[in-house]
Amino acid sequence: MVRPGRPRVRSAPVSTENHHRDAHSAPPALTPPPNALPPVRHPDAPAPGELLGSHYDDCFGCGGAQAHGLHLEARAGDGVTITAEFTVQAAHQGAPGLAHGGVLATALDETLGSLNWLLRVIAVTGRLETDFVRPVPVGTVLFLQAEIVAVAGRKIYSRAVGRIGGPEGPVAVRAQALFIEVKVEHFTDNGRPEEIRAAMADPDQIRRARAFEVNP
């Protein structure tokens, strides 16, 4: 019963089930749970040093067909790590002469997403938390390093850092992320039919999608 004139206080425990949809609860969504396991590099993953290539030509992060995209190039590292580079273009500005924060978050997202190739798992970003540490001028080569920290069921915990100029450069951005494993139907059921049809008609795209399904 609620008495008039008294403030209502929410006393029920906050549900953890829908924690990612409840802005008031603050579970450590980006911290692996106790049952999480170290990531396991798939035996058919690209060798350390190998360029991954774009997963989709029209991808804003890595595709060659996007005139103003990032054209990010990712390379497999040792273990379950990736390095990547992209050059900040004039089309990527937020403030005069500086990269837009959302573009930098995209670069982190793309690099982190590429990590899942090393597990041969298709996954999408559930959560991405970004720290912007330094402004990044147009013309900068942003050098990114990412690793998977742990896996718990469908949940993949990873982190990344972006440095100015190269692997020893000053840190400009950092991210922590949670990717969720999905089936190929995530794309085929939800994508706009015309792009899905085109992707299904492209032998390269099918080969990439099959690689995941044949080698789960």
Ligand SMILES: CCCCC/C=C\C/C=C\C/C=C\C/C=C\CCCC(=O)SCCNC(=O)CCNC(=O)[C@H](O)C(C)(C)COP(=O)(O)OP(=O)(O)OC[C@H]1O[C@@H](n2cnc3c(N)ncnc32)[C@H](O)[C@@H]1OP(=O)(O)O
């Ligand atoms: C011919 C077609 C070809 C198809 C393509 C083939 C190959 C493609 C290859 C690679 C492509 C992929 C990546 C490429 C590289 C980079 C690209 C960047 C990646 C992106 O840019 S990708 C776009 C942005 N991304 C989205 O567009 C996701 C929208 N979203 C959803 O589609 C759903 O939301 C989904 C699927 C995420 C989950 O939905 P769901 O129903 O499957 O699962 P559910 O909700 O039960 O979550 C399961 C467990 O994850 C926890 N969980 C979920 N979300 C959480 C959150 N936000 N925070 C904390 N925890 C979270 C739950 O709490 C639960 O945890 P627990 O199991 O412990 O209860």
